[in-house]
Every structure is written in C-alpha cells, then in structure tokens.
Amino acid sequence: MAVFPQYQDAKTDDRFLAAQQKGTLPFYISCNRLGSHYPMHYHDFAELSFVVEGSGTETINGVTHELKSGTMSLLLPHHIHELSGSRTNPVKLYSCMFDIHILFGNPYESYMNRWIHKIGSDLPSYHDFEGEAFQAVAKLIEQIAQEHKEARIGRDAVLRGKLIEVVTMLLRALIDGKESAAAVGPAEREQPNVKAWSILRYIHLHYNEPISLGTVSDHFGLHASYISRMFKEHTGKTVNDYMHELRIARAATLLTASEMSISDICLEVGYDNYRTFARAFREHRRMSPSDYRMSHNRPVISP
Known part of the structure; x- marks a missing residue:
C-alpha cells in the first residue's frame, strides 16, 4: 500500500x-x-x-x-x-x-x-x-x-x-523499560518494512538538505537500487519524486503563510537552483510560485 x-x-x-x-x-x-x-x-x-x-x-x-x-x-x-x-x-x-x-x-x-x-x-x-x-x-x-x-x-x-x-x-x-517489546530491536530493524519506514523518516527529517538517493544509500549502507525498489513498493514513488513533493508542499505553505521572498523559500525547502525549484513547483501545482502566492491573495515579495 x-x-x-x-x-x-x-x-x-x-x-x-x-x-x-x-x-x-x-x-x-x-x-x-x-x-x-x-x-x-x-x-x-x-x-x-x-x-x-x-x-x-x-x-x-x-x-x-x-x-x-x-x-x-x-x-x-x-x-x-x-x-x-x-x-x-x-x-x-x-x-x-x-x-x-x-x-x-x-x-x-x-x-x-x-x-x-x-x-x-x-x-x-x-x-x-x-x-x-x-x-x-x-x-x-x-x-x-x-x-x-x-x-x-x-x-x-x-x-x-x-x-x-x-x-x-x-x-x-x-x-x-527500553528492553521491553515496545522497543525496536536489531533483529526487527532488519525487516524490510521497518527499513522502509526508517528511510521514510530520514527523508522527512532531511528533505530540505542537499540529499539524494546516493546520500540515503550511503547513510543506511544499502545499495541504491535496493532502496529505490523498496521505497517505490512502499510509497508508490521514487525517492527523488517523494522529496520533490515534500519540498513543494512546504514551499506552498511558506508562500501563503509567510512573508519570505520566493528566492529565500527556494533555499529554505532545499533547492539551490531557482530554475529547478520553479520547474518542480509548476509540475506539482500547475502554476509558478509567484502565481500561486498571488492566487492566495498574498503579495509577490521580491528577493
């Protein structure tokens, strides 16, 4: 699922x-x-x-x-x-x-x-x-x-x-009581489902940093193709697509609920290139970041 x-x-x-x-x-x-x-x-x-x-x-x-x-x-x-x-x-x-x-x-x-x-x-x-x-x-x-x-x-x-x-x-x-059954032991951590959730949590914590499938692979000591396959089975998305969705969701919130400039929001959510950010935002929201902000009755704040 x-x-x-x-x-x-x-x-x-x-x-x-x-x-x-x-x-x-x-x-x-x-x-x-x-x-x-x-x-x-x-x-x-x-x-x-x-x-x-x-x-x-x-x-x-x-x-x-x-x-x-x-x-x-x-x-x-x-x-x-x-x-x-x-x-x-x-x-x-x-x-x-x-x-x-x-x-x-x-x-x-x-x-x-x-x-x-x-x-x-x-x-x-x-x-x-x-x-x-x-x-x-x-x-x-x-x-x-x-x-x-x-x-x-x-x-x-x-x-x-x-x-x-x-x-x-x-x-x-x-x-x-950390030795109780509620604690996740080393053997349980080897189960694929627990691994998938560990990877998911890691991405949620670091999505606004310069991470990639390779970074995740190095962190967990697992082959990138294995992570990619397991992650796709668990979420229905690739690691990169999932990170883009997290970043754009956060950016959309900042555009409508903060006074940050669009260029600052771009950096805040993990993009170091505005063109990449604008392209990803348009793919997920069907409009540019500035149009999205304007559509929510927020002024476009210059960098």
Whole structure:
C-alpha cells in the first residue's frame, strides 16, 4: 500500500499563530475524543499525547501499538503517525503541541537533548502508565490544561516547567523499560518494512538538505537500487519524486503563510537552483510560485 502522509505546518495553525502574535510560549493543549480514524500525517512541531480513557490504535513511523488509559506518546517533528479510535469506546486524550526547542537551553537540563532525540529509534515512542504513576501523570496533565486556560502571571514559565516534568517522567519510564517489546530491536530493524519506514523518516527529517538517493544509500549502507525498489513498493514513488513533493508542499505553505521572498523559500525547502525549484513547483501545482502566492491573495515579495 502506497504511503504519503499529510503535512501539517505550525505556520498555518491558528493556535500557534495566536501564540506568535501574543509573544507567548509556542504551546497549546487540547482534549479530544476520537471514535474513528485520523489519517496519516506529520508536522514540524512536537506532540505529547496522553490517553485518559477509551481504546484504539496509534501507528508511529510504521509501528502500531494499542491506545488505552495511561498511554502516553511523544512524537518528534516529522514523525509520521495516524490514530484510530473505537466507535463503541472512543479514545479521550489530551494533546500537547509545542515547539520542541522550548525543552532545551537550560544547562541543568542537558539530559533532555541527550535522550529526546532517541525517541522513535533507540527508545520507543510511547509508554503505558499504570497505578500511582498513571495518577501522577494524569494530575500533571490536568494542571497543564488548567494553567494553559488561565492568563496568570508567569503562565509560560509554569507551562514550560510542567511540560519538562512530564516529558522527564516519560523519558525515565522509557529508559527503565527500553528492553521491553515496545522497543525496536536489531533483529526487527532488519525487516524490510521497518527499513522502509526508517528511510521514510530520514527523508522527512532531511528533505530540505542537499540529499539524494546516493546520500540515503550511503547513510543506511544499502545499495541504491535496493532502496529505490523498496521505497517505490512502499510509497508508490521514487525517492527523488517523494522529496520533490515534500519540498513543494512546504514551499506552498511558506508562500501563503509567510512573508519570505520566493528566492529565500527556494533555499529554505532545499533547492539551490531557482530554475529547478520553479520547474518542480509548476509540475506539482500547475502554476509558478509567484502565481500561486498571488492566487492566495498574498503579495509577490521580491528577493
């Protein structure tokens, strides 16, 4: 089955835009009920979710696990995921969306940078909290939701502190239990499907850099023709076509939601040649970048 997830950009999310306009912490929390399928997607911000009740499944980078009361997941930017909730027992969960950079910067929290980037690779992406640990995490999540709702002095400092606390609790649980079945072991990494998802994730993380099929081949130590064949079977597209689609999707968002010049957008999404960018954009959007911007009632900003 071909895989091509939807892209969600913080620049087009009203809740992030509101925080940016107010000069507040790039963070928001919502409580949602899910009784159906939420399609495969990825975004450029981090997401921490916590299930209060209900049942369903979550798939992160091709690995599926059950959702139940106490399940906490942490998705790093560009992790690909989808959710399915039970119609008879809908999932009720809190979702915290935030700019991952707010977790870093304090020298006394250097452990965060050391471990956070292992999520989804050396560490699993989720943990099922139970008993007293569940109660402690649930209380902390409710405090975050309440603090976010109020506009009290020091709100951003409290939110950041509580977010770091809950992420730390998750990291401790993941590190303590990393030998569990939820972690992807070396043998599992040799399976073609897991390899395909690893390659897909790598491209999602580096698509705006000067990478190619050869770069991907060197990184994974696999023959380019093998990667090409496996990737085409998994996504229905070649590696280069897939990267072009990622870059153009990002460019389209920047054209309609930012004040960046078109030449800067060209560089931002990974093209070092404007002609290549313009040609690829026209192939995917059936118009030039400037016409696309104008069609969305945005002025054409000169370089």
